[in-house]
Amino acid sequence: MRRSRFMINTQKETPKEAVVISHILMLRTCMIKQLTSGIYSYMPLALRSLRKIETIIREELDAAGCQELLMPMVQPADLWIESDRWSRYDDLLCRFKDRKGHDYCLGPTHEEVVTDIVRQEVRSYKDLPVNFYQIQTKFRDEIRPRFGLMRGREFIMKDAYSFDVDQEASAESYWAMHKAYSNIFARCGLEYRPVEADSGDIGGNFSHEFHVLAGSGEDLILSCNNCEYAANAERCELTEPAAYAPEGDVPAPVEVETPGKKTIEDLSAFLKVSPERCIKTLLFRADDDLVGAVLPGDRELNEVVIKNDRSAVVFEMVTDEATFQKAGLTPGFLGPVGWPEDIDLYVDQRVLAMDNAVAGANRVDVHFTGVVPATHFPKNINVTQLSVARTGDTCPRCDGGTFKEYRGIEVGHIFMLGCKYSEAMKATFLDADGKEQPMVMGCYGIGVGRTMAAAIEQNYDDNGIIWPVQIAPFHVMLLNLDIKDDQVNGAVESIYTGLRAAGVEVLVDDTAARPGPKFKDADLIGLPLQVTVGSRGLKGGQIELKERRTGEKKSIPLASAVDEVVSALKNMGWNTP
Numbered sequence: 001m002r003r004s005r006f007m008i009n010t011q012k013e014t015p016k017e018a019v020v021i022s023h024i025l026m027l028r029t030c031m032i033k034q035l036t037s038g039i040y041s042y043m044p045l046a047l048r049s050l051r052k053i054e055t056i057i058r059e060e061l062d063a064a065g066c067q068e069l070l071m072p073m074v075q076p077a078d079l080w081i082e083s084d085r086w087s088r089y090d091d092l093l094c095r096f097k098d099r100k101g102h103d104y105c106l107g108p109t110h111e112e113v114v115t116d117i118v119r120q121e122v123r124s125y126k127d128l129p130v131n132f133y134q135i136q137t138k139f140r141d142e143i144r145p146r147f148g149l150m151r152g153r154e155f156i157m158k159d160a161y162s163f164d165v166d167q168e169a170s171a172e173s174y175w176a177m178h179k180a181y182s183n184i185f186a187r188c189g190l191e192y193r194p195v196e197a198d199s200g201d202i203g204g205n206f207s208h209e210f211h212v213l214a215g216s217g218e219d220l221i222l223s224c225n226n227c228e229y230a231a232n233a234e235r236c237e238l239t240e241p242a243a244y245a246p247e248g249d250v251p252a253p254v255e256v257e258t259p260g261k262k263t264i265e266d267l268s269a270f271l272k273v274s275p276e277r278c279i280k281t282l283l284f285r286a287d288d289d290l291v292g293a294v295l296p297g298d299r300e301l302n303e304v305v306i307k308n309d310r311s312a313v314v315f316e317m318v319t320d321e322a323t324f325q326k327a328g329l330t331p332g333f334l335g336p337v338g339w340p341e342d343i344d345l346y347v348d349q350r351v352l353a354m355d356n357a358v359a360g361a362n363r364v365d366v367h368f369t370g371v372v373p374a375t376h377f378p379k380n381i382n383v384t385q386l387s388v389a390r391t392g393d394t395c396p397r398c399d400g401g402t403f404k405e406y407r408g409i410e411v412g413h414i415f416m417l418g419c420k421y422s423e424a425m426k427a428t429f430l431d432a433d434g435k436e437q438p439m440v441m442g443c444y445g446i447g448v449g450r451t452m453a454a455a456i457e458q459n460y461d462d463n464g465i466i467w468p469v470q471i472a473p474f475h476v477m478l479l480n481l482d483i484k485d486d487q488v489n490g491a492v493e494s495i496y497t498g499l500r501a502a503g504v505e506v507l508v509d510d511t512a513a514r515p516g517p518k519f520k521d522a523d524l525i526g527l528p529l530q531v532t533v534g535s536r537g538l539k540g541g542q543i544e545l546k547e548r549r550t551g552e553k554k555s556i557p558l559a560s561a562v563d564e565v566v567s568a569l570k571n572m573g574w575n576t577p
Ligand code: ATP
Pocket: 109, 140, 142, 149, 150, 151, 152, 153, 155, 157, 410, 411, 412, 413, 445, 446, 447, 448, 449, 450, 451
C-alpha cells in the first residue's frame, strides 16, 4: 500500500477530548473518527488491525468447534419480555418503536436471539452440544462513553453462546472457551490474565474475565504471588477473620464529642485511634429500599456484593439530607449502634472481629468509643465480606501467598449461565430417555475494538504506538527519502515487490514530505519495522533497518533487504502466511 493513496493524516497535537493514550494515538494517526458521543468510524488503518484480531478469533473459535453465524442487531421486545430482561435491563438498552408501535431494542448482547434460534432447531440430545458465535456491532447506551474505543456506545463484539445437555458438559464447553480465549490473547501478542469475576446482571453462577494488563486499566485485579488464583477486586475473596467472642459483661459504649469530625481521617486523628479501629458506616439506595454498609475505616467497600444480594438495578450512595432525615440518621455520624430497625444493615466480617472500636452515634458531633460489634450491634444484620482485597492481603486459596494489585482492561468475559435463559424461554431438548430437559448455557464475549485499544495501552512510548507484529495494520513502513531520485525509487520498488511476494504487508511512504516528518510519522504509526532508502546510503548499496520497539538500527545491503526483514519479523513472532 502506498501512503499517497492511503489516508493517514497524522496530527502533532494531543487532541483535547482524549485523555487515555490509546484514544490520543488513534486520533493522532487517523485510525478512528468520532461521529457523535461514543460512536466512531474505523478508518482504513484501524480496520486492518481489527480484521487481524478478528481472524485470530475466528481461527481459534473454529478450532474449538464453534460455528459462526450472524444475527440481527435489531431485536423485538417480545424476546426480552420472555427472558424478563425488558424491565430489568437499565437505560443501557436502547429501545424504540417501529411505525406500527411495536417495541424493539438495539442488541447490547444476544442471549435472547440465539436461544430463540436454538429452541427451534435443537430437538434431541443428539443435536448437542452447539456453540454459535458472531462478530457484530453492539449498541449500549453507556452512561459515560469515554476513552475512545475503550468504552463506546456502538462497538464491535465477538459473542458466542454454548448449549449443552447438562452442567458437566456445559463446564467442558466453558473450559474449552477459556483455553481458546487464552490462545487468542496470546496470539494477539498481549500480556493478559484470566481472573475470576462477578457475573453481574447477565445472571449465572461462574465467570472469568480476561484482562490486558495496563496501568491505565479501569479494573483493579488481584493476583496471588504463590498460586494461580487471580480475581477482579469486585469478587476477590479474603481469608475470613475469626469473629470476636467477648467473655463476661461488656460495658456499654461511651459517648464522646467529636465536633465536625465527619471523615475517618479527621476522626482517627482527633481521637488518636487508627483508621482500622474506626468503623465506617454508609447509607445506600438499592432500588426502592435503603440499606446500610459497615466496614473498617481503612477498607474500601465492594458495592457489588450488596447490589447482587438485593438483585438491585439501581444502587447508589445516599447523599441528600432529606433522605437521611426521614430515616432518622445523621450524615457524617452514622453508626450501627442504635441503627433504625427498618433499614437492613450489611456488616463486613472484619468488623465482627473487632474488640474495641469507634463508631458514629447517629447524632450530630457525637461518636461512641468502646464499641464491641458482637455485643452492641443490632442482632438482625447480614455479615459477609464487604472489604475489597488489596496488596499484601493473604490469599485464601493457598498457604502463604499474598495478593498483588494490577490494573487491567477487561477485553473478554466468559460466563456459565446455567438454565436461566433456557428455562425462561423454554429452550428444551429430549434426553436419551425421551424426557424434556432445559439446555445448559454459557456465553462468551470479546470486545474487538477494546482489544485493539488495549494493545496500544500496553505498547507505546513517547513517540507513538508500538504494534505487536501479530495485529499490526502493516508489518513494515518503507520510507522513500528521495522521491525525485530514480535510483532510490527503483530500490524502493524492488524491496516493495520482494516483500509483498514474501507475504509481508508494507506501507510505503512515497509522499513528498521531508525526512524529519517521515521518521516522526513512522514512529507515531508504530509499524514493527522501518526500512529506509535514501540516496546517500544507496550510493554505497546500503539501506537502513530499524526495529520500532527497541529503536535498534542497522545498515544492510540492498540485496539482502527482503531476507533481513523476513527474519526480523519472524524473531518478533510473525507467522509466515
Ligand atoms: P464493562 O464492565 O467494561 O462495562 P461488561 O462487563 O458490561 O463491560 P460484557 O457484557 O462482559 O461487558 O461484554 C463482553 C466484552 O465486550 C467486554 O469484555 C468488553 O471487552 C466489551 N465491551 C463491553 N462494553 C463495551 C463498550 N462499551 N465499549 C467497548 N467494548 C465493550
